[in-house]
Amino acid sequence: DWRFRRVLFRSATTRPETMLADMAVAVNPEDDRYKSVIGKDILQPITGRRFKVVADEHADPELGSGAVKITPGHDFNDFEVGKRAGIKAADMFNMFDAQANVIQTADRLIPQEFIGMERFEARKLVVARMKELGLLIPHITKDKEGNEVEHDAEPRTIQTPFGDRGGVVIEPWLTDQWYVDAEKLAVAPMEAVRSGAIEIVPKTWEKTFFNWMENIQPWCVSRQLWWGHRIPAWYDEDGQVYVAEDEAGAQSLAGNKPLTRDNDVLDTWFSSALWPFGTLGWPDDTELLKKHYPNDLLISGFDILFFWDARMAMQGIEFMGHGGELPLEQSVPWRRLYLHGLVRAADGQKMSKSKGNVVDPLGLIDQYGADALRFFMAAMESQGRDVKMDEKRVEGYRNFATKLWNATRFAMSNGIGASASVEAPAATLPVNKWIIGEVVETVAALDKAMTDLRFDAAANAIYQFTWSRFCDWYLELIKPVSSGDERGAIDEETRAVAGWVLDQILVMLHPFMPFITEELWHALGERPYDLIVAQWPAPAANVDVQASADIDWLIRVVSELRGARSELNVPPGAKLPVFVRDASPATVARIETMHAALSRLARAESWSFDPAPAGSAAQIVVDEATYVLPLEGVIDIAAEKTRITKALEAANKEAKSLEGRLNNPSFVEKAKPEAVEKARADHAEKSAEAERLTAALARLG
16 A cells, blocks of 8 residues: 655555546545645646546545545546546546556656556556655554664555456456446336336345336446457447448448448347347247237346346337337236245355355256256245255155156056046046045146246145145055955046046146156057147046045044054054944944945954943044054053153153253354254154154053
């Protein structure tokens, strides 16, 4: 940090060489030391240039002398100060060429000895000349003996930008560029969002959108690259510029003079902003353009809301709206803009090569398949939240794909194949009426979730139906029963319904898991078309309320009986009698009607409405009825009570410990968010475990 004395002023700089292009000295308007000299001229050493003392809040009275040298052509902050001081950008001095060697300024006041010097060599010479003039203020330190030592500069650490390829210091350099009046273009998109012509989802991003658009600066659209759309501007020998669609148009404007085209290309984001209509044949009024513009939905990352999305809106409304002739509803590029989150590391941190926490999606695809990764991304995409990478979940969705594959193999092995109907087949059996109703409800839930752009809810709807309803229950309920050496067969109605339901699953799941669903679609039978162009489900059926109630009851009874057997360590192969008491006539009728399915799925030896025998038993309540499972001679009651009691004590102890941590403000406020979230999840898990064990202990009496 070199300090120079300028007769009236002392100023410090980390770039002494730039004083050769100084155009002002700035002081704070509230600084009493300098109020009397604001607007006065100052004579600069070395160049002899005369310029003004200007008032600007950029100058910090508490920093150094409070006076700051201003070089508008080579410093971003100074550029803004210069503009506020009334210096036009075209008049700002440029003292460097493209290699950062010193060139002469427009006022030709840089001494000849500096011309052609490399910038850092020029720095050394500026310091030397100021020292010779007695205008360099030394930095004083003391040595070990306490003696004062003079230095030319004060050591200081500052932020310095370096090029990532050349590794050299980047030099701010004022050049001629092409700009777009973004402030004017931003008016229509802001009105489109305010009026509802464009809906931003989640709505919370509107604040960011308006903040950017209301404070927008002129947009520099020229780039010094060799690829891209070339700037449509031509120059004659006198430097006069002609802008036209092509060279012939420029020649007609210039009067057939020799012309040279501008070498710059358009900013990538400018060219990308043309995408919604430029890809559809624009500027010609093509059928594709009429069909697809405006589009319905744009899905984008929130990090390019300004760089791309807002600029697509600017250019779409400007060009497709013919400068405001058409209403916004017809000129916007899309009616809804959905902004999704970023994929972060498992601990919530942003992925970074330097942190070593970047997950390679190709590696995940190799290990679990593209379908599993796609489904994970959709299932975890909750509005307004980033996605935390969780490999265990990706693995779980691979298992889901395997479950579907095996279910299809089971179906094919039992004569169930491709359905020829979009509408639901006719059904008379309760189980078939029930599954058709489940399809109807799943399609409705999926349609609503997709309309609301709740991709997580959509993924969960098809997941739960496929796994929990179709695979776990429907296929189990229709599974043929073997009798002796003969294998049972599934009836014709059920085969038709099962094939139709499997088709609906493949169609609904296809947007999330396109590869396995397309494979299974063709494996099930001959198809006149690929799954990707299949019609979206239209069951044309209603939910059968009675069938749904009956099968839902069966599922609850079997689930409760299975849960009790598991909690009490009843051997899986043991078949137990079930005694039912307090059953209503409706429940009695259901048991009698679905006796075979209940016995097979619940591993029940028999069903009786007589009183249960004396002795230890498990009791399960479903609705009004109590189901009693005698346990004498089946398990060691005393040992089970001891085991469950110990497990319950351990679960309660851990739940209480976690509750204490979560009730501690110091932990909740200071711990990492992911640590707090894990503690809450663990507490919920242990509390639920304690509830299950308490219920199991109560069943033993």
